Amino acid sequence: MLLKTTDKSKKLLSFILSLVIVFGVMSVSAFxxxxxExxxxxxxxxxxxxxxxxxxxxxAxxxxxxxxxDDEINALQEKIDVLSAQIDLYNDEIALIDADIQVIDNQxxxxxxxIEDLNQQIQALDEKVIEIQQEIADTYTLLGERIRVTYMTGANTSLEYLLTSDGFDFQEYLERTELIDRIAAHDDKLIKDLEDDIESLKEKVLEIEDMKTRLNSKVEELDKAKKEHEAKKQEQVDARKIIEDKEALIQADLNKVMSIVNALDSKSKEYEAAMEKGEATILDYEQKLAQQNTSFGSGQVSGDMIWPLPYDDTYVSxxxxxxxxxxxxxxxxxxxICRWAGTHGAQIVAVKEGTVETAVYxxxxxxxxxxVVIDHGEGVKTYxxxxxxxxxxxxxxxxxxxxIGLAGNTGYSFGAHLHFGLMINGGWVNPMNYLSKPASVTING
Ligand SMILES: [Zn+2]
Structure with missing residues (x-):
């Protein structure tokens, strides 16, 4: 802690605060x-x-x-950069092999x-063969049926004639057997044709099987090529792993150093934050002191200072x-303070009467x-x-x-503007609390 806020100072602050609230800008020396204090x-x-x-x-x-x-960090980082570049090369190589593998996979x-297509064709042909085989079987059945009926009826009758009577009609017997022969011949032809069909279907299946065999051996070839590519890829992955491990070790070293540096850095930031807080507190105290001096002492600064850049288009940058x-x-x-219409060459006026203490040309x-610095007396100066x-x-x-002069861009300045400072009893105070401001002024920074 930079500041030990004592009970006494708390009371003092709240006392001042209550004065501001109750009496506003009234100037009464009793306060x-x-x-x-x-x-x-x-x-x-x-x-x-x-x-x-x-x-x-x-x-510091x-x-x-x-x-x-710094040197250690730079050296480690350089090593990491070199290894990273190597890893990138391996990655490129692996990507190329992957692309090749993809092509093979597609093939x-x-x-x-x-092959799937051919399998379906084979299946269709097999079904067709079974269909035809069924047809042949049906034809045989039908033929057998017809022969039996014709023969049975005819033969029985003929045999009866032959054995038991003199009325045997030989002519009729011949006609019947000839009919059976004709039917048999017709059905034989049908069956022969069907068997031929089956034969050609089976040949077709063999052709397709042959094609399949060739395609399967092509797939085997491609599988082999793919395996070779995968082996090559594995080599690259292994080599990359070695470099990655090396990089990880160096990265760990770098992380160790960085964590030391980061700890130092965050310690610095703590100090910086404490400084900023301290400076804000100083400002606060100085303003309180200045307020007292000006409101209750001699200066009577409040309200009687005019805007130093007398134009109706100014803003606080x-x-x-x-x-x-x-x-x-x-x-x-x-x-x-700047002017929207352009600040360079704008007239700057004394905010209050006084004596020129400094003029630097x-x-x-x-x-x-x-x-220019103007001394207004009673410890009040404007810059x-x-x-x-x-x-x-x-x-x-x-x-x-x-x-008293014209606005410009001299000294530590990045663009024309008027830097206006107000010092009371040797401390800087916020001029906005003391200057009369044109209604048009905007605060832009
Ligand atoms: Zn400034």
Whole structure:
């Protein structure tokens, strides 16, 4: 903890808060902080500043320690990169083999479909053969039937004639046997034809079986090729595994180092967060002190400062707050004001009467570029930075609204804007709490 909030300071804060609520902006000297209370705030601010400084040192130490691991990390990462490239090559090779295997698989599937087709043809032919065989059997049955009936009826009668009477009709006997012969001959032919049919069907089946055999041997060939490809793939997978294992070991080493560095980094972040919190607290205390000084002392700043860029199209591009520029987080000690119509060359006016304390006409100005500081007395000073030209000199007494220069982009600035700072008793305060603002002003950052 950076701040030990004592019961006493809690009471003090709530006391101030109640004053603000009850009396608003009323300026009554009876509510000023006592010297002892002011001193307490100032001591606390000093305490926090020291803590912040310590934190900065600790962060620097942690960063230096983390930097000692840089070479090791780079070396490990390089090794990993080399191995990863090798793994990529194996992956490419494996992908090519997989594509070949896919082609073979497709061929096998195609041929298997053909074989299936042939099997169906064979089945159909087999069924046809059974059908014809049935037909032959039926024909035999029918023939036998007919012969028996004809013979039985005829023969019985003839035999009777022959054996028992003199009325045997030989002519009739001959006719009957001849008829039987004719029927038999006809049926014989039919059966012969059917048997021929069966023969040709069986031949066809044999042809198809032959085709199937050829296709099956083709499938075997393809299976063999596939197995060869799979063996080749396995070789690549095994080789890749060796490299992957190597990479995993190095990655583990790298992870170990990274976890050390990350621990250092998160420790740094803790310190940074504590610093930011401390700075916010300082700001809070300084504003409370400034409020007291200005409202209850002599300054009477509130409400009588005009907007430093006297146009009806201005906006605040960056407020008075913690901000991060180029990775460095710090308090923005003022507000940045711009014009929608273009800021470069816009007139900048004194927000209140006072004496020009500083007027810088060239150079970097410690980041401010060309700038002016006006001392308004009673510990109140205003800063106007990044100007393109300065129109006043040190010692000039300026009245409120006097043009003191033109806006620009000098010093540590990225685009024309007016950086306006307000210092009360040596501490920066948020100008927005003191300036009269045109109704059109918007806050954009
Ligand atoms: Zn600024």
């Amino acid at each position: 000023a902080l006592t010297d002892a 002011k001193q307490e705030y100032e001591n606390k601010i000093e305490e926090i500043r020291e803590q912040i400084k310590e934190n900065e040192e600790k962060i 130490e942690l960063e230096a320690e983390a930097a000692t691991y 096998i599937t195609g041929i298997e479909n053909e 960056s407020s008075f707050k913690m901000r991060t520029l180029n990775g460095v987080t710090r308090q923005h000690n003022g507000i940045d 060239s150079g970097y100005g410690g980041g401010y570029g060309l700038y 106007y930075a990044h100007m393109s030209s300065v129109h006043v000199s040190v010692g000039d007494y300026v009245t409120q609204g006097t043009v």
